[in-house]
Amino acid sequence: MLCTEVRRTAIHRPPPTMEATGLRHLMDLFIQPSILDVRDEEQFREGHLPGAIHAPDGNTKGLMEKIMRAKQVVLVCDTGKLSSTVARMLGVCGFPEVTYLQGGLAAWKAIEAPLMETTRRGEERRVIEGGAPDGPGPIGRLLGRLTPPVLYAGLAGAAMLLGSLALLINR
Numbered sequence: 001m002l003c004t005e006v007r008r009t010a011i012h013r014p015p016p017t018m019e020a021t022g023l024r025h026l027m028d029l030f031i032q033p034s035i036l037d038v039r040d041e042e043q044f045r046e047g048h049l050p051g052a053i054h055a056p057d058g059n060t061k062g063l064m065e066k067i068m069r070a071k072q073v074v075l076v077c078d079t080g081k082l083s084s085t086v087a088r089m090l091g092v093c094g095f096p097e098v099t100y101l102q103g104g105l106a107a108w109k110a111i112e113a114p115l116m117e118t119t120r121r122g123e124e125r126r127v128i129e130g131g132a133p134d135g136p137g138p139i140g141r142l143l144g145r146l147t148p149p150v151l152y153a154g155l156a157g158a159a160m161l162l163g164s165l166a167l168l169i170n171r
Contacts, residue, residue, distance in 0.1 A: 015087035016099040018074050020107040027051070028145065034070035036063065038086050039077050047115040047127055049076055049101075049108060057086050064093075073098045080104040 026033060027050065036055040037048050044054045055063045067073050067090065075083035075098060083100035090098045101107065109115070115127045146154070 013091065013096075015084060015091050016097070017080075017084075017102040018099045019102050020111050020113065023049075023074060023101060023108075024111060024113050030145075033072035033074050034066065035074050035076055036066055037076045038063070038083050043078070045118045047105065047117055049105075050114055050116050052076060052116075057082060067095055067098060075100040076108075077101075077104045079106055 023033075023035075032051055035049050035052040037044050037052045038055060038057040040056060041054060044052075048054075053066060055066050057063065063086075073095075075087050077083040077086075077100075080100060080103045083104060087098050087100040103110070105115075116124045117127045118124055
């Protein structure tokens with residue numbers, strides 16, 4: 001019996017998606033996929049996901065280089081439409097594993113996940129409701145994700161290490 005089903009090409013196959021809650025969960029577990037923001041620079045500076053890299057869709061060569069260096073890539077835009085189109089085209093070009101954030105930044109904001117902004121000096125800081133910067137720096141964010149038992153164990157381990165070093169130095 002012959003198969004009469006039409007085979008869909010990569011251009012017709014929808015690119016893989018990732019929901020905002022799934023991406024947030026990965027980031028909370030310190031599993032950081034390469035997040036590439038395909039919007040223009042001004043939009044990126046005003047608000048982007050923590051750890052996102054600016055990779056505008058107009059700079060095809062730069063975008064391809066960033067994708068080739070990454071293991072897991074998630075594309076982001078405002079609503080998910082642009083990143084979906086870029087992910088689809090990358091699938092046609094031989095990168096079918098590139099995913100996009102379903103719903104884009106709108107979905108990210110809907111789950112009240114943090115946004116970062118880039119200052120004119122190139123520093124990143126958290127954006128709170130109303131657009132005002134707030135929040136801890138990178139070390140404060142890292143410590144904020146740790147549970148108290150893990151934090152206490154880490155501090156106890158560091159104290160023991162420093163005590164051992166002090167004993168070795170005083171010999």
